[in-house]
Amino acid sequence: MTERPDETPEQREARRRRAVLGERWTAASFGVTIVASLGLGIVFWRGGQPQLEGLFLALALGGIGVALVVWATQFMPKQEIEEERKDLASTDEEVAEFQAEFERGEHILARRGLLVKMGGAAMAALLGALVFPIRSLGPRPGKGFKDTPFAKGVRLVTRDNKPIRADDLVTDGILTVFPEDHTRAADAPTVLIRPSGEIRPRPGREGWTPDGLVAYSKLCTHVGCPVGLYQSEEHLLLCPCHQSTFDVLDGARPVFGPAARPLPQLPLGIDDDGYLVAEGDFSGPTGAGFWDRDRD
Amino acid sequence: MVTRRVARWADQRLGAANFARTALGKVFPDHWSFLIGEVALYAFVVLVLTGTYLTFFFDPSQQEVVYNGSYDPLRGVEMTEAYRSAVELSFDVRAGLVMRQIHHWAALLFLAAIVVHLMRVFFTGAFRRPREINWIVGVVLLILGIFNGFAGYSLLDDQLSGTGLRIAYSITLSIPIAGTWLASLLFGGEFPGPDIISRLYVIHILLLPAVIVGLIGAHLAILVRQKHAQFPGPGRREDNVVGERVWPTFAFKSIGLMFITAAVLCLLGGLAQINPVWLYGPFRPDEVSSASQPDWYMGWLDGALRLFPNWEIRAFGYQVPNPFFPAVLMAGVTFGLLFAWPFLEARWTGDHDNHHLLDRPRDRPVRTALGVATLAFYTVLTLAAATDVTATTFGVSVNGVVRSFRALALLAPPVAGFVAYRLCKELQARDIARGIPVPNPQPRPRRAGSRRRPPPRPEPAPSTPEPVEPSAAP
Numbered sequence: 001m002t003e004r005p006d007e008t009p010e011q012r013e014a015r016r017r018r019a020v021l022g023e024r025w026t027a028a029s030f031g032v033t034i035v036a037s038l039g040l041g042i043v044f045w046r047g048g049q050p051q052l053e054g055l056f057l058a059l060a061l062g063g064i065g066v067a068l069v070v071w072a073t074q075f076m077p078k079q080e081i082e083e084e085r086k087d088l089a090s091t092d093e094e095v096a097e098f099q100a101e102f103e104r105g106e107h108i109l110a111r112r113g114l115l116v117k118m119g120g121a122a123m124a125a126l127l128g129a130l131v132f133p134i135r136s137l138g139p140r141p142g143k144g145f146k147d148t149p150f151a152k153g154v155r156l157v158t159r160d161n162k163p164i165r166a167d168d169l170v171t172d173g174i175l176t177v178f179p180e181d182h183t184r185a186a187d188a189p190t191v192l193i194r195p196s197g198e199i200r201p202r203p204g205r206e207g208w209t210p211d212g213l214v215a216y217s218k219l220c221t222h223v224g225c226p227v228g229l230y231q232s233e234e235h236l237l238l239c240p241c242h243q244s245t246f247d248v249l250d251g252a253r254p255v256f257g258p259a260a261r262p263l264p265q266l267p268l269g270i271d272d273d274g275y276l277v278a279e280g281d282f283s284g285p286t287g288a289g290f291w292d293r294d295r296d
Numbered sequence: 297m298v299t300r301r302v303a304r305w306a307d308q309r310l311g312a313a314n315f316a317r318t319a320l321g322k323v324f325p326d327h328w329s330f331l332i333g334e335v336a337l338y339a340f341v342v343l344v345l346t347g348t349y350l351t352f353f354f355d356p357s358q359q360e361v362v363y364n365g366s367y368d369p370l371r372g373v374e375m376t377e378a379y380r381s382a383v384e385l386s387f388d389v390r391a392g393l394v395m396r397q398i399h400h401w402a403a404l405l406f407l408a409a410i411v412v413h414l415m416r417v418f419f420t421g422a423f424r425r426p427r428e429i430n431w432i433v434g435v436v437l438l439i440l441g442i443f444n445g446f447a448g449y450s451l452l453d454d455q456l457s458g459t460g461l462r463i464a465y466s467i468t469l470s471i472p473i474a475g476t477w478l479a480s481l482l483f484g485g486e487f488p489g490p491d492i493i494s495r496l497y498v499i500h501i502l503l504l505p506a507v508i509v510g511l512i513g514a515h516l517a518i519l520v521r522q523k524h525a526q527f528p529g530p531g532r533r534e535d536n537v538v539g540e541r542v543w544p545t546f547a548f549k550s551i552g553l554m555f556i557t558a559a560v561l562c563l564l565g566g567l568a569q570i571n572p573v574w575l576y577g578p579f580r581p582d583e584v585s586s587a588s589q590p591d592w593y594m595g596w597l598d599g600a601l602r603l604f605p606n607w608e609i610r611a612f613g614y615q616v617p618n619p620f621f622p623a624v625l626m627a628g629v630t631f632g633l634l635f636a637w638p639f640l641e642a643r644w645t646g647d648h649d650n651h652h653l654l655d656r657p658r659d660r661p662v663r664t665a666l667g668v669a670t671l672a673f674y675t676v677l678t679l680a681a682a683t684d685v686t687a688t689t690f691g692v693s694v695n696g697v698v699r700s701f702r703a704l705a706l707l708a709p710p711v712a713g714f715v716a717y718r719l720c721k722e723l724q725a726r727d728i729a730r731g732i733p734v735p736n737p738q739p740r741p742r743r744a745g746s747r748r749r750p751p752p753r754p755e756p757a758p759s760t761p762e763p764v765e766p767s768a769a770p
Contacts, residue, residue, distance in 0.1 A: 048390035050397070054566010057394070058559045065555030072548035079545075082531065082538050083323040085523055085652060088426055138484045141476035145486060159582075176582055186487050189582030218582060223466035223601065223619050224487070225459055226584045240586040241459065242602040243683060243694055256695055258601060260608040260618045287487075288466030289617030290476050294610070 022074025026067045033063030146285040146293070148188040149179040150266060150278040156192065156215070159183055163275040166211045169194040172232035176218060179278070187286050189218035189226060190266055192276070195235045195248050202251040208267040208279070215266040215278075216252045217286040220244050222259040224287040237263070261289060320543035325526035329416045334550060336409035337512065338557040339402045346399040347501065353389050355381040356451060356497035358490055367574055375453075375578035378493045382452040383574050398565030403445045405561060407593040410438050418637075418667050420654040422525045424647070428638040430518045433511050435634045440508050442593050447500040449571060449591060453493055458579025460590055462487055463601075470620040488581065528653045537652070587685050592678070599680030600626055603702050630674075658727075661720035669713030676705045 004012070036059035043052045090098075155163045156177040169175060175192045182188055192215045199209050208214070216237070218226045225241035235248040236255070244257035252263035264282035271277045285293050307313050324330075357377035363370045365380070366387050375383075385392040414434065417423055423431035446464070450457040465487045468479040484491035523537045532538050540546045564570075576585070590598050600622035609616040633640075641663065642648055657664040679686075680701040687694035727733075 044390060050393045051566050053391055053394040054398070054562050054564075057398075057562035058566065060559075061555045061562060062559030065552045065557075065559055068548045068552030068555065072545050072552060076545050076548070079540070080531070080538055081323050081541055082536050083523070085535050085537055088522060088650075134481065138480040138482070138489070141480040145476060178582070184581075186581035223463045225462060225588075226582050228584045229586065240584055240684065241463065241588055242598070243698060244606075245695075254606060257698070258604055258606050258618055258622075260606040288469050288619065289608070289615055290469040290479075291472050291614055291616075292476070293615060293617075295613040 019075040022070050025070045025074075029063045029067035029070065031063070033060045033067075036060035036063060145290065148281055148286060149182040149185050150188060150190075150281045152278065152280050153271070154278045155180040155271070156190070156268075156276045156278065157181075157183065164192070165274050166213060166270055166276060169213065171196045174230045174232075176226075177215070177276075187219065190215050191218045191227065191230070191237065193230065193248055196232065197235050197249050199249050200251075202265070205251070205265060205267070205283070208265060210268055210270050213268055213276070214248065215268050216246070216248070216263040217266070217282055219263075219287040220259055221254070221261040221263060221287070221289065222257070227263065320541070320547075322520065322542050323523075323537050323539045324542065324546045325524055325532075325537060325539035326546075327527060329420075330524065331553060332409055332413040332416055334553055335557050336406055336413055337516075338554040339406040339409055339561065340508070340512065341554065342402040342558050342561050343399060343406060344505070346395045346402065347505075349391075349395045350385065350399060351501055353381060353385045353392060354378070354451070354497075356494045358453070358488075358493050370574060370577075373578065376493070378451060378453040379573070379578045382454070386574060394562075394566050397568070397570050398561050400449070400570045401564040401568070402561050403448060404570075404592060405557075407438075407441050407445060410434075410441055411593075414438065415667070415671070419657040419664060420525070420527075421651060421660060421663070422654055423638045424651040425638075425642065426522055426650055427518075427525070430515055430522075431638050432635055433515045433518070435631065437508060437511050437515065438634075439631060440504055440511070444500055444504040444508065445591060446594060447496045447504065451493060451496055451500060452571075452573050453579050454573040455576040455579050455583060455585060456573075456588055458488070458581070459584055459588055460594075461492065461579075462581065467619050467623040470617040471624060472614075472616050472620070488579075523652070525652050525654050527656070532653065534650070534652050587688075589681050589685070595678035595681040596674045597623055597627065597677075599677035599683075599701070602683055602698060603677070603680050603705055605702075658720040658723040661717050661724070664720050665713040665717035668716035669709040672712035673705060673709040676701060676708050680705070 004015075007015075036056045040053065040056035040060060043049055043056060157163050157180045158175065158177060161178075161181065161183055163180065164175070164177060169192065171194055173194050177190045177192045179185065179188050192213060194211075194213050199212070199214055201209060216227075218228075220227050220239040220241065222239065222242055222244045225239050227237045227239040227244075227246065229238040229240055230236075230248075231238060237246040237248055237252065239245075239257070239259070242258050244259035245255050246252040246259070246263050247255050251265060254260065254262060261284075264284040264286050266282050267279035269277050269279040355377050359377045360374055361377050361380050363373050363375055363380055363383065365371075365384050367383055370383060382396075385396060387393070417431065417434070446460070450461050450464075465479055465483060468482065469475045471478060480486070482492075482495070483489035484495070524539075526532050526537055526539065529538075540549075577583075589595065601619060604618065604622040604626075606618055607621065608618045655663075680698075683697045683701060684694055686692075687697045
């Protein structure tokens, strides 16, 4: 026990007791680590179990942690040490010395101004050339951003690639459909709906909804989440991500939420065998918007 | 005996005794709020250790496979190898699940500790000269942490994180002129592309961690070089630092905190389920589930996307789509202001002095009010990421919830800022009434154009540190 000059015998005794208690706690904590480590070994040997693994790991690590903290706070000598803060900036002499050394080299260069400029241009040109491998990371964004595999005559299929007949859907029914043989195309998921209300077709789309069926892109025009929720009474498609809401009877016009554009519509037809087909690609690029989305 | 000989052996080759003595003798001030940054550091250590373990089992391949492991509900389901290896890691690798859950909890804690640490630094004015560089390093670490966390949980290619990836793709698309190029280069084509998981893997385990490690090193080195700031108190001045030496007290406490942080993370990782990807199913671009939220540190971005009205700019056949404004522009302004803050405050207060003594929040009512208002804004945005959950929990219309949050986002910040300002003034008044002086009175703003030079250095004090009389810590 270190001497402390302004300490009464009672304070010294209290400090001694605290130190002894601290030692016991520290030893006990290390003991917890030892036992928990053994436990962890046994759990592993017996095949592992996440809750027990976590518990024993926590006890093993915590034992060491508590031991160290108790040791540091209870029976290490408490001192308040003062350290000087020297001025961080260099002295004027140090800066002058550095400048003198640096300028020796610079002075030589300064007489070769042209070489310095050419050196700079060379570095810039090289760095510019090194950017080109980045071009290999991906294709030029082309027509693919605006097309889907849907085209005139392409059948609509379910997720299992099975074609669909018009009367497969009851009133208020909704089905997720894809272009035939492209059930994994990420830009083509489509919702096929037979709404119970009367569809008000957009100008030019009067023939797009045979037999009271309507099809829109399932990808929200906000940030591309699938618009998975259909409120059949209000004829509203709701996107679960950010709550954009589209009116199915009115060309999937956005009526609430952050989406600013209607869902692109797929023109529907019925082929000679009675299956549903597309009569062309969507009315616009599917998914989220981009800079030149509206240009050809 | 053995350690002494080993140390001597090393010293004969490296000559480190003096450096070690200086390093171990350095003084660190003692305040609980200075531990928050340490917690972030130790969470990062746990991330690296658990993450390394996970890399031995995770396979970042988008090759389609059929699951045949021990989790019955997924038997026979088609999925990518990445998702399959994540499920296998969770169920068929001993300690796999606990390591993955500790890793995920550690990421959540890492970012939470960074944000709380940022708040401590902001509200105590520790970003002021000479610590502007470290402030910038810190904000960069926050940004990299957010990106790395997002990259990490998107690796598993589950339904929930895949939806988040689609959103990230669409946000990239929304950037004017370059958006489609950036998205195509990053994803290797249209979403999802065949490469995104393996690219995110390299980003997540190599590129970003390398930069983060380097920046953490710089952050600590600068902190040691400049010496930690301290609260005002008896014996504490601008030209000294009072506290504990690294060896043994501070080192024991810090290493102890590291073990305790790791222990808490292990407890969470073992007992608190997090990111149960087997319940979400593999990612399919045509499916989504309701109540889809990102991890907490992305919440402000998701909330912004939900609340921002459906405005777009369309002209001459070109468009700036809606997501650009909340997700790119607002985010850019957020971090731009964060970066600029030390310089903005210095300009507005006219205070260009070195500061090693910290403020209490009440000492700077305007700064505190602005900080509280900003926090209120981002808290509302974060809560707004759960508009659908709020609506279903309380049985109210989600449209009503969205409109309420929009109003809250505009009203809460000024109200919170005003309340904070009044609180500071009140606390100051009570201090004065009790005779406690207001430390570091705010320097009056100078005329534009005149800069205050740092005050001339007093005579250098003797260089050996002297123990101060034991006195009450602030």
